[in-house]
Amino acid sequence: MAFKINESIIVIQAEATSPNRTNVVFWSHDRGTAKLRMKLVRKNGIPQSLPEGTTVPIRLMFKSATAEGGYGKHDYLATVEDPVNGIVSIVLEDNILGYVGTVEGSVYIDFPNDRSLDTAGRFTFDIKRSPIDDSTPELEDYYFNGFSQTIDKIEKILADGKQEIEQKIAESETQIDGKLKDTNDKITKANQDVATINTNIDKANDRIDQTNQKIGDLGKLKKMYSNSIDFGGYDYSGRANLAPNLDFSKFSSNGTTITKPLACFKDHETYLELDSSDPSAVNINRNIYVP
Incomplete structure (x- = not known):
């Protein structure tokens, strides 16, 4: 199978460093082919071996207006490709390709003897909309691929x-x-x-x-x-879209309080029309808001 692969080196160290800007751009059309491969090395450059039973969780975070704390979180359990040389990888799921912007990743190691560490390895990459895509996969605020x-x-x-x-x-x-x-x-x-x-x-x-x-x-x-989208215990499975239903009564002529819109805005129930020929539309800012 063909993949678009980025290969990065993650250095395990105690010192905090700025995220590694990979300059990688994945696109919304890279479904099942956007692959991140990482080599885990110690500070002296020696590869970090991964004994049998070791898991490597990777968290991807991105800005989201609907997520708790303002950031969506997608958690992956990486595939260990080479345990001797510490090489692991993940393939981005379709449910993150609907995001447009910068994604920050962090890498962790859980050893089979109940020891674990935060590698302090941070990296960033970008996701953009492919010109061919009129629609993109639905973006999920939270995701974990490790159940299976x-x-x-x-x-x-x-x-x-x-x-x-x-x-x-x-x-x-x-x-x-x-x-x-x-x-x-x-x-x-x-x-x-x-x-x-x-x-x-x-x-x-x-x-x-x-x-x-x-x-x-x-x-x-x-x-x-x-x-539960926000893990609050409420079953959102019947209605994953949490945006409120809008009708004409929700629109306002200013952005802070509900004030009846100008008469040039016509309510057609299922859609809103701006009638520029209406007298109220002459020589005035024709704005409408949802406070």
């Missing part, structure tokens, strides 16, 4: 855990069958082995229960992301 990856990992843990339990049970049955043929001391020893195995099974079952709980929590989180 996280659930896949949990399902793998469950499958591995089940296989481990079945293997231990099979091994234990073989050991018990052999030891039943030996002396009473060996039978006692076998019973002790069985007790130990049951303890291991209980621990494994506890692990499965904990994992199922995490899956349930992820389901709630996914519902929150998909149903």
